[in-house]
Amino acid sequence: MQGYISAIPFSQGHGAVELGCSELHETLIIRHINEIKRRNAAVFIILGLGVLSKRNLHQKIIYKLKTVELLMNCVRYLLKASYFCSMIEDKNQEHTALSSLGEFGLIDHLTRQFVDKNPSTVKGIGDDAAILDFKNKSVVLTTDLLLEGVHFDLSYMPLKHLGYKAIMVNLSDVYAMNATATQVTVSIAVSNRFTLEALEALYDGVRQAAEVYGVDVVGGDTTSSKTGLMISVTAVGEVDLESVVKRDGAQPNDLLVVSGDLGGAYLGLQVLEREKQVFKVNPNNQPDLEAYTYIIERQLKPEARKDIVKLLKDLDVLPTSMIDISDGLSSEVIHLCKQSEVGCDLYETKIPLDPQVISTSEEFKMDSTTVALNGGEDYELLMTISQEDFPKIKANPNLTVIGYMTDSTNGMNLVTRAEAKIPLTAQGWNPLSSDSES
Numbered sequence: 001m002q003g004y005i006s007a008i009p010f011s012q013g014h015g016a017v018e019l020g021c022s023e024l025h026e027t028l029i030i031r032h033i034n035e036i037k038r039r040n041a042a043v044f045i046i047l048g049l050g051v052l053s054k055r056n057l058h059q060k061i062i063y064k065l066k067t068v069e070l071l072m073n074c075v076r077y078l079l080k081a082s083y084f085c086s087m088i089e090d091k092n093q094e095h096t097a098l099s100s101l102g103e104f105g106l107i108d109h110l111t112r113q114f115v116d117k118n119p120s121t122v123k124g125i126g127d128d129a130a131i132l133d134f135k136n137k138s139v140v141l142t143t144d145l146l147l148e149g150v151h152f153d154l155s156y157m158p159l160k161h162l163g164y165k166a167i168m169v170n171l172s173d174v175y176a177m178n179a180t181a182t183q184v185t186v187s188i189a190v191s192n193r194f195t196l197e198a199l200e201a202l203y204d205g206v207r208q209a210a211e212v213y214g215v216d217v218v219g220g221d222t223t224s225s226k227t228g229l230m231i232s233v234t235a236v237g238e239v240d241l242e243s244v245v246k247r248d249g250a251q252p253n254d255l256l257v258v259s260g261d262l263g264g265a266y267l268g269l270q271v272l273e274r275e276k277q278v279f280k281v282n283p284n285n286q287p288d289l290e291a292y293t294y295i296i297e298r299q300l301k302p303e304a305r306k307d308i309v310k311l312l313k314d315l316d317v318l319p320t321s322m323i324d325i326s327d328g329l330s331s332e333v334i335h336l337c338k339q340s341e342v343g344c345d346l347y348e349t350k351i352p353l354d355p356q357v358i359s360t361s362e363e364f365k366m367d368s369t370t371v372a373l374n375g376g377e378d379y380e381l382l383m384t385i386s387q388e389d390f391p392k393i394k395a396n397p398n399l400t401v402i403g404y405m406t407d408s409t410n411g412m413n414l415v416t417r418a419e420a421k422i423p424l425t426a427q428g429w430n431p432l433s434s435d436s437e438s
């Protein structure tokens with residue numbers, strides 16, 4: 001069997017330790033273990049084709065690595081790891097046909113792991129509908145649908161990550177309302193090409209996301225699909241009506257502020273697409289993804305900015321408007337401006353970019369500003385704040401002022417490095433190169 005292994009750092013997660021590896025590439029496993037040792041890294045993912053199930057993991061490693069000493073080293077370092085996942089559909093794992101469980105058996109199997117923790121969850125999974133009680137709070141509700149072939153490609157999107165990301169995409173919308181996410185429902189349509197083990201991986205990601213972000217999975221629906229996989233998540237959140245932040249509250253002179261950095265998720269996707277093509281031509285080729293760890297993680301395992309909602313509260317800053325960045329900075333700035341009936345000047349030089357975004361843009365011969373403006377899927381929060389709140393945020397590394405709002409007659413502009421003003425468009429001021437996704 002052919003292997004496909006690489007290791008990428010994985011931040012902040014906790015979870016089961018699994019090892020993804022190929023039967024033919026123990027030298028690579030050793031190389032990666034040495035790398036983990038060298039960096040003393042606590043967190044690594046090994047992406048692999050041919051994941052060993054946890055049950056036979058130890059035997060295989062003993063068999064492959066021969067020495068017990070090496071095994072112990074291996075296990076010690078692996079135990080530090082956050083989690084390991086399969087890059088491409090697992091060929092070694094056990095297969096349990098979905099038909100052997102039936103619909104209700106499957107629902108029961110996938111959902112019995114969920115334990116409700118929020119006081120607002122009165123009744124979760126198991127009845128015709130969930131019962132939620134928010135007392136005197138307002139409720140926000142949002143849905144997103146992810147479709148195989150349109151929103152994700154399972155040849156490089158591990159199912160566990162897909163489950164995690166499906167939750168993130170929705171929680172990001174809740175946080176963009178300045179609300180606290182409390183519940184989600186998860187609906188899936190699957191074809192019989194998926195095994196129970198594959199859906200377990202998907203739900204592992206869902207469970208991990210729910211745990212880390214403190215939301216209860218209170219329901220969903222399960223049905224069959226004749227074509228690809230579909231996963232639809234609805235998220236519920238709570239907020240005091242006076243703290244809710246909408247898209248339409250920006251005023252002229254407000255500062256335009258963004259969390260984190262931009263463009264990474266899009267470039268991560270470009271790298272994964274490129275590796276997929278290389279892999280198709282030569283499955284023996286071992287990609288070195290070392291230089292792209294951050295941007296690949298941004299694509300495969302985005303984190304919704306719950307921390308920013310808390311930070312704003314701690315700083316005592318209530319944004320005048322807010323939106324999450326799912327379609328690219330440019331398009332979100334336009335949404336804020338249009339709904340608030342204001343204009344804006346956005347400064348190219350202020351857009352926060354990770355060094356990996358800059359280097360990978362150069363490699364792909366793309367303009368990093370274009371990537372940040374149009375890339376999408378960064379799931380950062382874009383907001384406007386009143387000028388008088390500037391001292392509260394100015395020293396904060398999580399928040400960057402990238403421009404300011406103006407009267408609507410000024411229009412919506414990008415102020416370039418050369419200080420030229422270019423009107424912002426939803427596709428950006430300079431279309432992405434023709435061989436890339438738009």
Ligand code: ADP
Nearest residue numbers: 107111125126127128186187188219220221222
């Ligand atoms: P109904 O026939 O009323 O739609 P189901 O048998 O589909 O009920 O679902 C039974 C329970 O399991 C419900 O509480 C439902 O919300 C929950 N559920 C069904 N599918 C999923 C899923 N994929 N993920 C989480 N919960 C689910």
Ligand code: MG
Nearest residue numbers: 220221222223
């Ligand atoms: Mg149902």
